[in-house]
Amino acid sequence: SFINEKKPLGTIGSLGLIKNKLNKTFFVTNCDILVDCDYFNLLNFHQKNKFDMTIVAVKKEYKLPYGNCIINSKDLLIRIEEKPKYKFLVNTGLYLFEPKILKLIKKNIILDFDQLVKNVQKNKLKIGIFSVKNEQWYDVGQWSEYIKTYNSLKLRIFLILKSIKMYF
Numbered sequence: 001s002f003i004n005e006k007k008p009l010g011t012i013g014s015l016g017l018i019k020n021k022l023n024k025t026f027f028v029t030n031c032d033i034l035v036d037c038d039y040f041n042l043l044n045f046h047q048k049n050k051f052d053m054t055i056v057a058v059k060k061e062y063k064l065p066y067g068n069c070i071i072n073s074k075d076l077l078i079r080i081e082e083k084p085k086y087k088f089l090v091n092t093g094l095y096l097f098e099p100k101i102l103k104l105i106k107k108n109i110i111l112d113f114d115q116l117v118k119n120v121q122k123n124k125l126k127i128g129i130f131s132v133k134n135e136q137w138y139d140v141g142q143w144s145e146y147i148k149t150y151n152s153l154k155l156r157i158f159l160i161l162k163s164i165k166m167y168f
């Protein structure tokens with residue numbers, strides 16, 4: 001079944017429209033991402049650790065192509081970091097929730113995911129992180145990434161069909 005928002009409710013607020021319909025652990029995913037992982041493994045990780053919410057994340061590294069000037073409060077140079085690398089653990093947009101999370105989401109109230117996380121933490125519920133590899137996450141919300149994902153999946157499907165054909 002589908003739920004239509006009458007007005008935009010933020011990145012997670014629409015769950016308030018179905019809060020009485022879910023009474024078991026459930027997955028939530030953004031519509032512009034694909035995650036190629038073992039969902040049973042993810043579910044087992046979530047349940048084994050007794051998390052109330054699990055966020056699937058991916059490690060990303062960005063290299064700044066410039067020297068980064070580190071200064072003090074008086075604008076005096078402390079040091080220069082030459083072409084530093086920064087590592088981040090990035091939210092993929094795939095989650096596992098326990099039904100009790102829904103009690104923190106009010107019906108027809110705008111709520112973004114980061115605010116829900118703050119509310120979950122304020123209520124002392126457990127949030128876990130399940131990491132996937134960079135090549136397992138496809139963010140198709142940007143046109144360049146969509147084309148890259150399309151080509152990647154097209155190649156994978158071609159290779160699968162080719163291997164099936166070898167057996168017949």
